[in-house]
Amino acid sequence: MKNSLVILLCFIAGVALSSLQIIPRYDDSIGLYILYALMFLVGIGIGCDLSSLSSPIKKYRFKIILVPLATIVGTIAACALFALFCPLALRETIAIGCGFGYYSLSAILLNGLAGADIGTIALICNLSRELITLLTIPLLARYCGKLAPIAAAGATSIDTTLPLISRTLGKEYIVIAIFHGVIVDMSVPLLIGLLYL
Amino acid sequence: MFCVLLIMLSGILIGYFLRHFRIIPLITSKVSIYIIYLLLFVMGLSVGNNPQVIHHFGGLGALGITIAVVSTAGSVALSWVVYRYLFKPHK
Numbered sequence: 001m002k003n004s005l006v007i008l009l010c011f012i013a014g015v016a017l018s019s020l021q022i023i024p025r026y027d028d029s030i031g032l033y034i035l036y037a038l039m040f041l042v043g044i045g046i047g048c049d050l051s052s053l054s055s056p057i058k059k060y061r062f063k064i065i066l067v068p069l070a071t072i073v074g075t076i077a078a079c080a081l082f083a084l085f086c087p088l089a090l091r092e093t094i095a096i097g098c099g100f101g102y103y104s105l106s107a108i109l110l111n112g113l114a115g116a117d118i119g120t121i122a123l124i125c126n127l128s129r130e131l132i133t134l135l136t137i138p139l140l141a142r143y144c145g146k147l148a149p150i151a152a153a154g155a156t157s158i159d160t161t162l163p164l165i166s167r168t169l170g171k172e173y174i175v176i177a178i179f180h181g182v183i184v185d186m187s188v189p190l191l192i193g194l195l196y197l
Numbered sequence: 198m199f200c201v202l203l204i205m206l207s208g209i210l211i212g213y214f215l216r217h218f219r220i221i222p223l224i225t226s227k228v229s230i231y232i233i234y235l236l237l238f239v240m241g242l243s244v245g246n247n248p249q250v251i252h253h254f255g256g257l258g259a260l261g262i263t264i265a266v267v268s269t270a271g272s273v274a275l276s277w278v279v280y281r282y283l284f285k286p287h288k
Contacts, residue, residue, distance in 0.1 A: 003230065010234045014241020019251055023242060031239040036204050038232050041225045043208020048216045050209075063283045070275035078271025082264065096261070097268035120253050124261030127244065129269055134237065144277050147284060151276030152269045159201050160236065163229050178202075185198050 003164070004135045011131065038163050042174070045166070052171035064176055068183035071151045072191070075100065091195055092118050098191040099126035100154030100184050101133065101161075109189065113196045130156050134164060141168050150177045155188055157181040 017023045046053055057064070079097035083090040092114055099106025103126035111119030133140075133152040140148040146169050153161040158181020166174045215221050244250050250258070 003233075006234055007237050010237040011241040011244075014238040014243075015245040016241075018242040018245030020245075028243055028246075031236065031243060034232060034236045034239060035201070038229060038236065039201050039205045040208040041229045041232070043205040043210075044212035044215070045208075045222050045225050045229075046205075047209035047212020047214075048222045050213060050216075053209075060284065063279075066279050066283065067276065070279045071272040074272035074275035075268040076271075077275075078267045079264065081271075082267045086260065086263070088260070093264065096264050100268075117257060120249055121257050121261040121264070124250055124253065124258045125265045125268075127250070128262045128265035132265060132269055140273060144273050145280030145285070147276040147280040148273045151272040154269075154272065158198060160240075163233055167226065167230070178205075182198070182202075 003167075004138060007134055035159055039159065042163055042166060046171070046174060049171060053175050056172050056175050060176070064179055067147055067150060067176055068180045068187070070147070071100070071154060071180065071184055072098075072187055074151065075154070076191075088118075088121075095192050095195045096122045096125050098188060098195070099129075100156075100188055101126050101129040102155035102185060102188045103127045103130065105188055106192065109192050113192070129154060130160060133161050137161065137164050137168050146173060147176075150180050153177070153181075155181060155185040158185060 075097045076094055079094045080090060083093040086093060088096075095110060095114065096106070096118065099110075099122050103123050106126050107119050107123035110122040129152070133149065133154075133156065136152065137149040140152055149161070149165050149168060150157045150173065153165065156162075157165060157177040162174070162177055162181070165177050169177075212221065
């Protein structure tokens with residue numbers, strides 16, 4: 001819980017400092033290098049204990065495929081239901097949800113396919129999904145089952161949210177999160193492309 | 198994504214060679230939380246710098262946040278079913 005609070009404060013501090021232009025210009029690629037450093041550390045953690053990579057695969061086998069499937073179907077079903085009550089059309093609502101937290105890609109794709117407004121909603125929606133997940137990982141793990149943080153993370157379960165997922169759920173879930181992240185990641189352009197055929 | 202995987206793989210390799218030093222996993226988990234904080238701070242910086250996000254915090258933004266909550270809830274609900282029936286250790 002303490003971690004979630006500090007994470008929220010760090011994010012708010014960043015937004016405040018840059019929107020008030022206290023930190024004027026900065027290079028957007030810094031975030032990417034920080035992410036790389038983080039993934040390197042996660043890798044070292046796995047390398048020290050390689051059984052954490054192989055034992056869940058042996059234990060769960062084909063069941064692992066159901067995890068990304070649940071994430072994708074769950075999001076599409078929830079968005080379809082929500083479309084009944086919101087001003088957007090069914091296709092747009094589902095397409096926005098199908099960013100699965102991959103905000104850079106989904107915003108660019110939908111900007112081109114559905115216009116600037118939908119692109120903006122997709123950007124904010126998927127950015128929010130990433131933040132919601134980062135803030136609620138401990139809560140989700142405690143009350144909604146150990147797969148819940150991975151499902152909430154969507155496409156980000158392979159990058160930004162992975163370190164926190166492994167801290168909270170334990171090493172056993174790292175390989176599930178990576179597999180989940182790869183599949184959901186690839187499904188983003190695929191699903192959005194299919195919706196706008 | 199592939200770049201991230203490649204970097205993680207190189208970490209795994211180095212971690213494997215260093216696996217006899219029991220202090221390494223303790224250090225990496227201690228350091229990683231501070232890097233997560235830094236990452237969120239930088240994410241905040243780029244959101245604050247992004248006029249598309251800042252200017253639309255009202256109408257479009259609220260709709261976006263609602264869809265985020267709804268879709269996350271949908272995924273979490275289904276994942277709970279999968280966890281409950283297929284993953285949870287039986288007593």
